[in-house]
Amino acid sequence: MAVLQLLRSDTFAFVILLTALVINSRFLMYSASLAPNLHHLPRRWTWPLSYMLADQSYALSIFKLSSSAQRAFGHYFVAGATVSMWLTWQLSVITGVCLVAGIPSNWSLDFAIPLVFLALLVPAIRGPASVCAALVGGLVAVFAVDMSYNLGP
Numbered sequence: 001m002a003v004l005q006l007l008r009s010d011t012f013a014f015v016i017l018l019t020a021l022v023i024n025s026r027f028l029m030y031s032a033s034l035a036p037n038l039h040h041l042p043r044r045w046t047w048p049l050s051y052m053l054a055d056q057s058y059a060l061s062i063f064k065l066s067s068s069a070q071r072a073f074g075h076y077f078v079a080g081a082t083v084s085m086w087l088t089w090q091l092s093v094i095t096g097v098c099l100v101a102g103i104p105s106n107w108s109l110d111f112a113i114p115l116v117f118l119a120l121l122v123p124a125i126r127g128p129a130s131v132c133a134a135l136v137g138g139l140v141a142v143f144a145v146d147m148s149y150n151l152g153p
Helices: 002-008 013-024 026-038 043-052 055-067 071-102 112-124 128-143
Strands: none
Touching: 002 013, 013 026, 026 043, 026 055, 026 071, 043 071, 055 071, 055 112
């Protein structure tokens, strides 16, 4: 979404590329935090799981892996979450492509992405530290919304 906004505003290609790299670097952190639980798997497991990893499947998986005593079988949970989220994503894209002509052009769908991350945030709030982090993040988002160059949320 950020790259699309930058493309619309005729931003330099280098800035667009840098933005995409910075935003998607979160997958390096996701992989690093999942690695202790999945390092024993062969590549026939890790490569497909890596390809289909998404924010939502990561959030579900890391909660399960951090609280489960059955970590030896955690990769089945990760696979189930990842494959189901990936299939849902693909089917949603196909549905969107087929139905896009029926959506009025004045409807803004920009609210969807913050709602997804809010749905991921709420289950992660487990104590005073995470409540504080969520409140600080929310306040920064509110006060930074009008920053230039899309630096706000």
